[in-house]
Amino acid sequence: MDYRERLIVKPGTHVKLADIDPGFHGRHESHEKAVPDLEATLDDITGLQELLYAEKKHALLIVLQGIDAAGKDGVCWHVIRAMNPQGTNVSGFKQPSAEERAHDFLWRIHKKVPGLGQVGVFNRSHYEDVLVVRVHDLAPKAAWEKRYEAINAFESGLTDSGVTIVKFFLYISKEEQLERFRKRLDDPDRQWKISAADYAERERWDDYVAAYEAMLSKCSTQNAPWYVIPSNHKWFRNLAASQIILETLKAMDLKAPEPTVDIDEIRKKYHQAKKEG
Ligand code: AMP
Ligand code: MG
Numbered sequence: 059m060d061y062r063e064r065l066i067v068k069p070g071t072h073v074k075l076a077d078i079d080p081g082f083h084g085r086h087e088s089h090e091k092a093v094p095d096l097e098a099t100l101d102d103i104t105g106l107q108e109l110l111y112a113e114k115k116h117a118l119l120i121v122l123q124g125i126d127a128a129g130k131d132g133v134c135w136h137v138i139r140a141m142n143p144q145g146t147n148v149s150g151f152k153q154p155s156a157e158e159r160a161h162d163f164l165w166r167i168h169k170k171v172p173g174l175g176q177v178g179v180f181n182r183s184h185y186e187d188v189l190v191v192r193v194h195d196l197a198p199k200a201a202w203e204k205r206y207e208a209i210n211a212f213e214s215g216l217t218d219s220g221v222t223i224v225k226f227f228l229y230i231s232k233e234e235q236l237e238r239f240r241k242r243l244d245d246p247d248r249q250w251k252i253s254a255a256d257y258a259e260r261e262r263w264d265d266y267v268a269a270y271e272a273m274l275s276k277c278s279t280q281n282a283p284w285y286v287i288p289s290n291h292k293w294f295r296n297l298a299a300s301q302i303i304l305e306t307l308k309a310m311d312l313k314a315p316e317p318t319v320d321i322d323e324i325r326k327k328y329h330q331a332k333k334e335g
Contacts, residue, residue: 061298062305065285067278073271073286080231082288089293096293099300100140106304107177109312111145114175116310117221120303121180123189123273124228125266126256127238129289130181133226136296137303141177150181163187163205164212174220184209185225188273193265206276213282223282224306226299227274228289232263 061084067073086092110116120137122130134148149170158166164184172178188205191197213223230238239256242248259266278284285302289295 060305061301065287065298065302067274067284067286069279071275073274075229075267075271078229078286078288080229080234080288081290083291083294086294086297092293092297096297096300099297099304103140103300103304103307106307106312107141107145109314110177110307111142111175113312113315115220116312117172117174118177118307119172119180119216119221119223121183121223121225122228123183123185124289125230125235126259127235128228128230129292129295130228132292133228133295133299134179134181137300138179145175146177147172148179148181151183151186164208171216171221185273189266189269192269193262209277210279213279217281222306222310224302225282225284227270227284227286228295229286230289234290235260
């Protein structure tokens, strides 16, 4: 199945998350059964990222959003492990610093956009400025309301300069989030991931759902589509995200660049050198 088709938010649709099943797992029944497809997908990504890096005509930006424990860190790790580290960069966006707050909300974002030949992953992004900011009234409504359009214009400009954008909203259920919080509490190696804010944010679940729905409905564009990734099953999340990234890379029609030297001449030099030992 092409998960790109199945999971994309078609531009102009009004998204209701209640209509989407976060436990969806396609035709695969279990983690074990999905592994061969996942590994094959990651292998293909490895090859295409190498071409993207060599050709330097395109950049790929992967944007990750989702509530706490939805799996943003997990996707970073799983997808990026298929790629040559020289051609990738992961940027996390936390509460803005004083300097960042003194600038427009896209200032810190723009600096982290991947250049041609590079893959960039945003672990949180400019969308925080219509999510946490909206939910917590960190800016007046009149200010954040205008940002949806500003974001669409910004992303459209990036597309025009060679950046292909895919955006993943990792969607888990409220029960699944609590279960993941429990696992973190019970596992000394992962207790560091817990923050008191997680529970405060959880209390705003419905406000977040409204903010996510607005983001998905207003900012899924032809250039820069949103995908809702059902993420209750981590293995399905990784598989779906990887397959969409692979299909996106394939659609770029990447080619190895022409050699910069005369290969026949160089071959002669090689044979000469071999003869001389
Ligand atoms: P984490 O990614 O779990 O380490 O947490 C980072 C925190 O920074 C989250 O609570 C985000 O909501 C918050 N954050 C990210 N961007 C912004 C922003 N533009 N304004 C306010 N808070 C933000
Ligand atoms: Mg967190």
